[in-house]
Amino acid sequence: MATFNIGQLAKKTQVKVETVRYYERRGLIPNPPRRESGYRQFSQIDVDRIRFIKFAQAIGFTLNEIAEMLALKVTTSATCGDVTQKIDEKLCDVEDKIKTLLRMKNTLINLKKACKEPDLSSKDCPILDSLNTEEYKNDEKEILK
Amino acid sequence: MATFNIGQLAKKTQVKVETVRYYERRGLIPNPPRRESGYRQFSQIDVDRIRFIKFAQAIGFTLNEIAEMLALKVTTSATCGDVTQKIDEKLCDVEDKIKTLLRMKNTLINLKKACKEPDLSSKDCPILDSLNTEEYKNDEKEILK
DNA sequence: GTAAACCCTCTACCTAAGTATAGAGTCAAG
DNA sequence: CTTGACTCTATACTTAGGTAGAGGGTTTAC
Structure with missing residues (x-):
C-alpha cells in the first residue's frame, strides 16, 4: 500500500x-x-x-x-438513525440561518428604499439620521422578533 | 440633561x-x-x-x-449615496450567504434520503460508509462549485 | 557532499466580538 | 461609619479554525 x-x-x-x-x-x-x-x-x-x-x-x-x-x-x-438525526439537527440550523438572512435582506431593502436620494448630504441621510431619531427602531423590533 | x-x-x-x-x-x-x-x-x-x-x-x-x-x-x-453603497455591499453578502445555505440544505436533504433505514448498523450507513468510497464526492463537487 | 526542500515540535499569533478576573477605589443607604 | 453595590484599569481568556515562525533534524538530487 x-x-x-x-x-x-x-x-x-x-x-x-x-x-x-x-x-x-x-x-x-x-x-x-x-x-x-x-x-x-x-x-x-x-x-x-x-x-x-x-x-x-x-x-x-x-x-x-x-x-x-x-x-x-x-x-x-x-445506527444509521444516529446519523440522520445529526443531519436533521443541521438541517434545522441551516433553515434558521436562512430565515434570519431573509429578514436581514428585507430590512436592508427597506433601508435602501428609505435612502433614495444619492446627493443628499450625510446630514440628511435617513439612515445616519436615524441615530438621532426613533425611526429605525421599528425595523429593529422587526428583525429581532 | x-x-x-x-x-x-x-x-x-x-x-x-x-x-x-x-x-x-x-x-x-x-x-x-x-x-x-x-x-x-x-x-x-x-x-x-x-x-x-x-x-x-x-x-x-x-x-x-x-x-x-x-x-x-x-x-x-x-453623501447618502455612500450609505446606500454600503447597504448594497451588505445585500450582496447576505444574498451570497443565502445561496450557500440553500445549497447546503439541498445536499443535506439528499444525504438524508440516501440514509433512510434507521436500523441499519453504522457499518452500513451510507454516509459513514462514504468514508471508504467515492460516493459523496459528487455532492462535494456540487457544493463547492 | 552539500544545498534545497522537506519534516519535526513547540509556541505564539490571527479574527471577531466579546467575557472574566484581580485588585483597587467610590457611592449610597441605614 | 460600615456594608454592599457599583465602578475603575489592566490583563487574560473564550470559540473556531486555523496560520506563522523559530530552531532544529532529514532526505534527495545533483
Whole structure:
C-alpha cells in the first residue's frame, strides 16, 4: 500500500500541512505511524478522511460535530438513525440561518428604499439620521422578533 | 440633561457593562465625560448610539463596518449615496450567504434520503460508509462549485 | 557532499466580538 | 461609619479554525 509524507497528503487534499497536523491534534484523523526519522506516514485512508471532513464542513458541520460523526463509525451500537438525526439537527440550523438572512435582506431593502436620494448630504441621510431619531427602531423590533 | 452611570446605560440597552467599555475602546461610542471619581457619564445620545450598533449588527454589519458608517456621519462630504453603497455591499453578502445555505440544505436533504433505514448498523450507513468510497464526492463537487 | 526542500515540535499569533478576573477605589443607604 | 453595590484599569481568556515562525533534524538530487 502506497504511503506518503504530510506534504503530499496536503497537496492531494488541498489543505495546508499545518492543518493536517491540527486535525491530528484535534483527533479528526488517527495518529499516523512514523518512520525512523519521525516523519508521518499517511495512506489513502487519510486522504478520504480529510476529504470527508472538508465535505462535512462545506455543508455546515463544525469540526466538533464531525468528530462526533466519526466517533459513531467506531461505536458498533450506533445506527444509521444516529446519523440522520445529526443531519436533521443541521438541517434545522441551516433553515434558521436562512430565515434570519431573509429578514436581514428585507430590512436592508427597506433601508435602501428609505435612502433614495444619492446627493443628499450625510446630514440628511435617513439612515445616519436615524441615530438621532426613533425611526429605525421599528425595523429593529422587526428583525429581532 | 439626564446622565447616568455605565450600569444604567447597560441596562437600558441590554448590553453588558464590559461590552460598553469595549465599544468605547473600539471607538464606536465617543469617550464620555467623567466625574471627579473617574466614573463615566452617559446620556441619551449614547443609548441611541448603542441601539443603532445593535440594530446594524442584527442586519449583518460587523463592528468595523459600523464604525465606517458612523465615521460617514461626521464626514461632511459624505453623501447618502455612500450609505446606500454600503447597504448594497451588505445585500450582496447576505444574498451570497443565502445561496450557500440553500445549497447546503439541498445536499443535506439528499444525504438524508440516501440514509433512510434507521436500523441499519453504522457499518452500513451510507454516509459513514462514504468514508471508504467515492460516493459523496459528487455532492462535494456540487457544493463547492 | 552539500544545498534545497522537506519534516519535526513547540509556541505564539490571527479574527471577531466579546467575557472574566484581580485588585483597587467610590457611592449610597441605614 | 460600615456594608454592599457599583465602578475603575489592566490583563487574560473564550470559540473556531486555523496560520506563522523559530530552531532544529532529514532526505534527495545533483
